[in-house]
Amino acid sequence: MKKLINDVDDLLAESLDGFALANPDIVRLGPERQFVARKARKQGKVALISGGGSGHEPLHAGFVGTGMLDAACPGQVFTSPTPDQMLAAAHAVHGGAGVLFIVKNYSGDMMNFQMAAEMLDMDNASVIVNDDVAVENSTYTTGRRGVAGTLVVEKVVGAAAERGEPLARLKALGDAVNNATASMGVALTSCTVPAAGSPTFQIGVDEMEMGVGIHGEPGRRRVRLASADDIAAELTGAILRDLSLKPGTDVLLFVNGFGGTPLLEQYLMVNAAHKVLEGAGVNVARHLTGSYVTSLEMAGCSITVSALDAAHMALWDAPVHTAALRWGM
Amino acid sequence: MKKLINDVDDLLAESLDGFALANPDIVRLGPERQFVARKARKQGKVALISGGGSGHEPLHAGFVGTGMLDAACPGQVFTSPTPDQMLAAAHAVHGGAGVLFIVKNYSGDMMNFQMAAEMLDMDNASVIVNDDVAVENSTYTTGRRGVAGTLVVEKVVGAAAERGEPLARLKALGDAVNNATASMGVALTSCTVPAAGSPTFQIGVDEMEMGVGIHGEPGRRRVRLASADDIAAELTGAILRDLSLKPGTDVLLFVNGFGGTPLLEQYLMVNAAHKVLEGAGVNVARHLTGSYVTSLEMAGCSITVSALDAAHMALWDAPVHTAALRWGM
Numbered sequence: 001m002k003k004l005i006n007d008v009d010d011l012l013a014e015s016l017d018g019f020a021l022a023n024p025d026i027v028r029l030g031p032e033r034q035f036v037a038r039k040a041r042k043q044g045k046v047a048l049i050s051g052g053g054s055g056h057e058p059l060h061a062g063f064v065g066t067g068m069l070d071a072a073c074p075g076q077v078f079t080s081p082t083p084d085q086m087l088a089a090a091h092a093v094h095g096g097a098g099v100l101f102i103v104k105n106y107s108g109d110m111m112n113f114q115m116a117a118e119m120l121d122m123d124n125a126s127v128i129v130n131d132d133v134a135v136e137n138s139t140y141t142t143g144r145r146g147v148a149g150t151l152v153v154e155k156v157v158g159a160a161a162e163r164g165e166p167l168a169r170l171k172a173l174g175d176a177v178n179n180a181t182a183s184m185g186v187a188l189t190s191c192t193v194p195a196a197g198s199p200t201f202q203i204g205v206d207e208m209e210m211g212v213g214i215h216g217e218p219g220r221r222r223v224r225l226a227s228a229d230d231i232a233a234e235l236t237g238a239i240l241r242d243l244s245l246k247p248g249t250d251v252l253l254f255v256n257g258f259g260g261t262p263l264l265e266q267y268l269m270v271n272a273a274h275k276v277l278e279g280a281g282v283n284v285a286r287h288l289t290g291s292y293v294t295s296l297e298m299a300g301c302s303i304t305v306s307a308l309d310a311a312h313m314a315l316w317d318a319p320v321h322t323a324a325l326r327w328g329m
Numbered sequence: 330m331k332k333l334i335n336d337v338d339d340l341l342a343e344s345l346d347g348f349a350l351a352n353p354d355i356v357r358l359g360p361e362r363q364f365v366a367r368k369a370r371k372q373g374k375v376a377l378i379s380g381g382g383s384g385h386e387p388l389h390a391g392f393v394g395t396g397m398l399d400a401a402c403p404g405q406v407f408t409s410p411t412p413d414q415m416l417a418a419a420h421a422v423h424g425g426a427g428v429l430f431i432v433k434n435y436s437g438d439m440m441n442f443q444m445a446a447e448m449l450d451m452d453n454a455s456v457i458v459n460d461d462v463a464v465e466n467s468t469y470t471t472g473r474r475g476v477a478g479t480l481v482v483e484k485v486v487g488a489a490a491e492r493g494e495p496l497a498r499l500k501a502l503g504d505a506v507n508n509a510t511a512s513m514g515v516a517l518t519s520c521t522v523p524a525a526g527s528p529t530f531q532i533g534v535d536e537m538e539m540g541v542g543i544h545g546e547p548g549r550r551r552v553r554l555a556s557a558d559d560i561a562a563e564l565t566g567a568i569l570r571d572l573s574l575k576p577g578t579d580v581l582l583f584v585n586g587f588g589g590t591p592l593l594e595q596y597l598m599v600n601a602a603h604k605v606l607e608g609a610g611v612n613v614a615r616h617l618t619g620s621y622v623t624s625l626e627m628a629g630c631s632i633t634v635s636a637l638d639a640a641h642m643a644l645w646d647a648p649v650h651t652a653a654l655r656w657g658m
Contacts, residue, residue, distance in 0.1 A: 002517040002534070002628060004594040006556045006601075014557075015593050018600030022584075022616035057592035077593075188331040205331070227335045228343075255351075260589045262625050263386035264344050264406075265333040271347030272335075287351035291620070296591050299331060299626065326655045 001197045008194045012054055012076055019061060023323045026065045035089035036061040037071045045095040046161045046170055047071070049086060050102040050154060052109050053078040055193070056214060059150065059293045062324030068158035069102075069322075070094075077193050077296070078215045080108035086116035090124070098123030098167040102154055102174065104146030105130040123167055127174030129153050131183045131304065133242040134211030134219045147214050148256040148293040148304045149181035152316070155325065156308065159318035177312060182239040185219070185302030186231055187212035189260060191295045210234065214258070214295045214302075228265075232272035235303045240280055245307055247281035252306040252316060257291035260299035266290070273303050286316060292324060330526045337523045341383050341405055348390060352652045355394045364418035365390040366400045374424040375490045375499055376400070378415060379431040379483060381438050382407040384522070385543060388479065388622045391653030397487035398431075398651075399423075406522050406625070407544045409437035415445035419453070427452030427496040431483055431503065433475030434459040454496055456503030458482050460512045460633065462571040463540030463548045476543050477585040477622040477633045478510035481645070484654065485637065488647035506641060511568040514548070514631030515560055516541035518589060520624045539563065543587070543624045543631075557594075561601035564632045569609055574636055576610035581635040581645060586620035589628035595619065602632050615645060621653060 005011050013033055020029045020036070027036050035051070050060045051073030060072035071089040073081035090099045099120065103113045105128050117124050131149030138145055157174045165173070187209040190199035200216035203209060208226070211219025226234075245251070255270045257263070270289050277284050286308075293302070308316055319328030334340050342362055349358045349365070356365050364380070379389045380402030389401035400418040402410035419428045428449065432442045434457050446453050460478030467474055486503045494502070516538040519528035529545035532538060537555070540548025555563075574580070584599045586592070599618050606613050615637075622631070637645055648657030 002537075002554060004517070004557045004560065004590060004598055004630060006558050006597075011593070011597060014600045015597040018596035018598065018603070018618075021603050021613075022596065022599050022618045055591070055593060057596070062592070188333070208331075225331060228333045229335050231333065259591050260626050260628075261333060262384070262588050262623060263391070263620075264340070264384060264625070267347035267351065267386075268335075268340060268344040269333055269347065270351050271343045274347070274350050284350075289347075289351045291592075294591060296593070297589050297628065299589075301333060 001192050003194060011194055026323055030088060030092055034085040035071045035073045036064050037093050038064050040066050043095045044097055046097045046167050047094040047099045048158055048161050049089050049099055051081045052104050053080060055296045056294050058324035063154050063322050065322030067162045067318060067320035068154055080112045083112050083116040087119060090120055100167060100170050101126040103128050104150055105143055106140045125167055125171040129178050131181045133182045133238050134184045138213055139217040145213050147183045148302050149183045151292055152181050152306045153177045156312050156315045159315035181306040182242045183302050183304040184235045184238050185212050186210050187298055187300035189299040191216055191298035216295060228268055228272045232269055233276050236273050236276040239305045243307055245282055248283055249307050250283050250285035252286040252308055253284045254288040254304035256293050256302045258298040258300045259291055259294035260297040261301050266301060269301055330521050332523060340523055355652055359417060359421055363414040364400045364402045365393050366422050367393050369395050372424045373426055375426045375496050376423040376428045377487055377490050378418050378428055380410045381433050382409060384625045385623050387653035392483050392651050394651030396491045396647060396649035397483055409441045412441050412445040416448060419449055429496060429499050430455040432457050433479055434472055435469045452496055454500040456500060458507050460510045462511045462567050463513045467542055468546040474542050476512045477631050478512045480621055481510050481635045482506045485641050485644045488644035510635040511571045512631050512633040513564045513567050514541050514629060515539050516627055516629035518628040519545055520627035545624060557597055557601045561598055562605050565602050565605040568634045572636055574611055577612060578636050579612050579614035581615040581637055582613045583617040583633040585622050585631045587627040587629045588620055588623035589626040590630050595630060598630055
């Protein structure tokens with residue numbers, strides 16, 4: 001295993017310390033590193049809290065800040081955080097207007113966030129993200145997996161929370177954005193979980209895993225590596241069948257690198273996916289490109305299409321100031 | 330070779346098209362994709378033009394925009410752009426106040442930018458970046474290589490150009506920032522140039538290349554993979570010996586991923602390097618962390634330390650709006 005680490009047991013703690021050192025104007029670490037919290041707190045605002053296993057950086061801690069999350073709870077690599085972390089985060093960052101949890105649909109996360117929600121002594125609700133159209137049910141999931149679309153939900157709901165929208169409205173907004181968002185990914189290589197020390201899966205030199213999950217879970221099928229155009233057509237085709245968009249619909253196209261795929265290839269995939277979408281009569285009104293929801297060093301990418309209406313697009317465009325996403329301020 | 334591409338010969342063109350599609354508010358492509366130019370032009374401003382081989386994305390095209398570069402000329406992967414490209418870019422983006430070329434010190438780039446400078450029918454000057462302390466002379470270099478410190482030069486000089494500083498002042502500023510900036514990197518794996526189809530170098534499963542260049546050129550020595558703390562101590566130690574900083578000096582610490590190294594590890598390296606710097610009495614006043622000056626999918630990272638004085642730090646902090654760096658606007 002080739003990684004820039006000291007001891008596997010200290011990896012997460014040392015990385016979180018580095019993250020806090022590097023972003024002192026935006027975040028602070030909670031006691032015992034239970035959560036990453038935004039520094040610029042705001043009274044009267046619904047607190048947005050997300051979290052999940054580490055190894056998907058910059059998700060979620062990189063999205064803590066003005067206009068997005070109030071706190072993120074990091075679990076060990078590919079392991080859910082505990083209800084204690086979520087409760088500690090909620091008590092530390094709430095502004096008296098309740099808490100909205102944003103949860104990716106994995107069994108461990110669902111169980112722990114639900115437990116926290118039940119134990120929390122303040123108004124709360126949860127948005128469950130399940131944007132991955134690749135498979136129904138999966139290694140760690142009942143139902144569809146939550147993947148890169150989580151970023152879109154966190155950004156749009158984060159902007160609305162910043163404007164002072166109440167909890168019930170934010171919950172409905174999060175559900176609506178999740179329903180309007182679909183993703184699918186492809187892996188060319190595996191990743192290696194540090195504590196395991198060997199690749200999560202084996203894959204041939206000429207193979208790809210179509211529909212892979214963000215922990216290297218199996219997707220739809222293992223096939224021979226295809227051209228970028230063919231891959232974009234299959235991913236985007238599956239997404240479009242799921243969303244059933246009317247011609248002329250404005251969408252956000254988010255091409256997400258899984259960690260080991262250069263921007264050079266990611267932008268080539270933007271070009272390929274853009275052609276498919278325009279060919280299907282869909283209008284690509286916004287773009288996001290980069291390695292935002294990763295699987296350690298896995299090579300590959302996912303495509304996310306989010307059919308944001310005008311009001312939701314304005315929330316997407318609203319100012320954001322986090323470690324990983326910054327615009328308008 | 331596992332890459333998200335169609336045809337190797339079309340890789341750069343399709344990637345540039347995707348880049349332009351994804352950033353329509355910031356950049357436009359020149360004719361025949363000779364350069365990437367910023368959309369928001371400004372009369373009376375010195376034009377900053379950089380460029381170099383592709384495969385280092387987001388460098389340089391990702392730094393075109395307000396507060397940084399006016400144009401970037403992309404060569405094929407790890408291959409210098411041609412003087413024609415630089416001349417076309419200069420004529421397209423100049424604002425009547427001359428042109429400053431920012432050139433990484435590689436023989437091909439030096440020759441081609443020098444030829445463009447001689448042929449250009451307007452005031453111009455060049456800043457040569459050679460921040461890599463790993464080796465004197467190298468595979469493609471006479472003298473030290475220009476690596477991740479190029480970003481710092483482009484950002485600081487870009488901010489001064491945006492404020493209307495004249496050509497001679499910008500040239501002197503660029504030289505001063507280059508002199509105050511030192512970098513060194515380590516590779517855990519090779520990269521694969523698409524046109525070559527096989528890894529640039531072979532490296533054992535327990536080895537690292539200490540002092541590697543951003544094209545996978547050899548560094549100081551091939552040694553057994555060490556701990557992150559030991560790697561940070563060696564890289565940062567070499568940098569500090571080169572810069573000879575007075576205790577209490579404010580610096581920017583830039584930990585740069587080479588493309589295949591997750592943010593989780595990059596932030597761990599921030600933590601490790603921060604300890605070394607603070608231990609040496611240096612004050613880490615600013616941070617930048619991410620995969621900004623890459624070598625395709627190579628695993629590893631570089632550390633850059635830039636001893637920016639108060640005036641230069643203010644230019645670093647100044648607003649920037651590019652595809653890859655955005656703050657303050």
